[in-house]
Amino acid sequence: MTSPTIVLVHGAWADASSWNAVITGLEERGFTALAPPNLLRGVASDAAYIASFLRQRTTGPVVLVGHSYGGFVITNAATGGGDVRALVYIDAFIPDEGEFVFQILGGSGSALAVPDPTTVLDIVGYPGAPEGDAEAFLKPSTVHESFAQDLEEEDRDLVVATQRPITLSANTAPSAAPAWKSIPSWAVVGTQDLVIPPATQRSMAERAGATITEVEASHVSMVSHPDVAIDAILAAAASV
Known part of the structure; x- marks a missing residue:
């Protein structure tokens, strides 16, 4: 059985290096992990870019992971390219159609x-x-x-x-139809997150039917507690 490729999408005020510890942990476990740039220009164009990346840079099943605003992007990109089988949200927005940051x-x-x-x-x-x-x-x-x-x-x-x-316009652009309605999802909620408060994260994750893990961490829990993000990703990968 083919292991899924893990594609990690960073959020605002970050770049792909925010996933370094997670990538190292996944590769130690035998997974291929890719962390493309998120353009941070607007949901439609950012999602189109990630969908294009998925089509051209992955083969076989994919677990698509998003942090913060990256959650908006994966929600809109997952059905547009590649064979995305699971979504993982790390301290992330999990928007419904029409919602914006x-x-x-x-x-x-x-x-x-x-x-x-x-x-x-x-x-x-x-x-x-x-x-x-x-x-x-x-x-x-x-x-x-x-x-x-x-x-x-x-x-x-x-x-x-x-x-x-x-x-600023990326924060006012509405989400399209959400991929989490057709693709199973997991979520890591940072209980010390001051950017997307934990109650807001939980509400979105529960609405999406996500499997939820909590960690006592800030908005960048994948940096401060990478093992928690890795465990959620491994759980999603095991379902593929």
């Missing part, structure tokens, strides 16, 4: 759902931006206090220095 976070208690976003984000223009759009970076204080508070200080400093911004 700011809507889900509104009223959730998220550290990002504040009256003045410029208190937690640095908003900057970018070349070729549609009118009114801009990129959002996390302020250093947001990384240290709310995004990756359970990492060592030097690792938090690296997040600050290497973060990839997401466009």
